[in-house]
Amino acid sequence: TQLLEQSPQFLSIQEGENLTVYCNSSSVFSSLQWYRQEPGEGPVLLVTVVTGGEVKKLKRLTFQFGDARKDSSLHITAAQPGDTGLYLCAGRVDKLVFGAGTILRVKS
Amino acid sequence: NAGVTQTPKFQVLKTGQSMTLQCAQDMNHEYMSWYRQDPGMGLRLIHYSVGAGITDQGEVPNGYNVSRSTTEDFPLRLLSAAPSQTSVYFCASSYSLGIVDEQFFGPGTRLTVL
Numbered sequence: 001t002q003l004l005e006q007s008p009q010f011l012s013i014q015e016g017e018n019l020t021v022y023c024n025s026s027s028v029f030s031s032l033q034w035y036r037q038e039p040g041e042g043p044v045l046l047v048t049v050v051t052g053g054e055v056k057k058l059k060r061l062t063f064q065f066g067d068a069r070k071d072s073s074l075h076i077t078a079a080q081p082g083d084t085g086l087y088l089c090a091g092r093v094d095k096l097v098f099g100a101g102t103i104l105r106v107k108s
Numbered sequence: 109n110a111g112v113t114q115t116p117k118f119q120v121l122k123t124g125q126s127m128t129l130q131c132a133q134d135m136n137h138e139y140m141s142w143y144r145q146d147p148g149m150g151l152r153l154i155h156y157s158v159g160a161g162i163t164d165q166g167e168v169p170n171g172y173n174v175s176r177s178t179t180e181d182f183p184l185r186l187l188s189a190a191p192s193q194t195s196v197y198f199c200a201s202s203y204s205l206g207i208v209d210e211q212f213f214g215p216g217t218r219l220t221v222l
Contacts, residue, residue, distance in 0.1 A: 031207040042213025
């Protein structure tokens with residue numbers, strides 16, 4: 001059983017569309033991180049959120065931490081082919097726990 | 109800075125063989141960890157170390173051994189490989205276990221056990 005559930009598991013969209021990826025848990029996290037992984041490489045940190053209700057923006061990416069610090073979302077505006085990859089959320093309790101990831105494919 | 113390096117990139121083993129996956133970092137990070145990544149399972153923690161001479165088990169430690177003799181190196185040993193250990197293995201390091209600390213990952217080792 002995954003401590004962190006990510007949805008959807010796979011998303012294929014056209015360039016220019018918007019999308020949202022969700023990360024949910026029944027546990028409370030002291031922080032939550034989003035990583036992006038490209039084929040053949042290790043994950044790379046995108047953002048860390050710490051405070052309940054916190055919203056962070058990274059260019060076209062908007063990250064939100066739920067008020068109760070149990071869930072998070074990643075919204076991408078006007079997706080581009082360069083956004084293609086595996087998006088992983090990771091919540092910290094005592095250690096960092098990863099979700100299974102969302103595979104995003106953006107077609108041009 | 110090279111960051112986190114892992115060798116080999118690819119490896120094929122027969123059941124029962126042993127091998128060591130190498131991991132090194134040049135960022136003077138105290139915390140290092142090993143993960144395995146399987147389809148639909150995300151990254152699962154195998155073993156971790158909070159400093160030279162200190163190691164501990166993660167979520168899936170069975171079949172794997174680690175040691176940490178220096179700050180830089182954290183090898184992962186498979187003593188008797190099994191097909192269930194076919195996976196992609198990632199080594200990671202971070203400055204500490206702080207709640208905002210970034211994990212820096214290596215490029216991974218893709219292991220197939222026949």
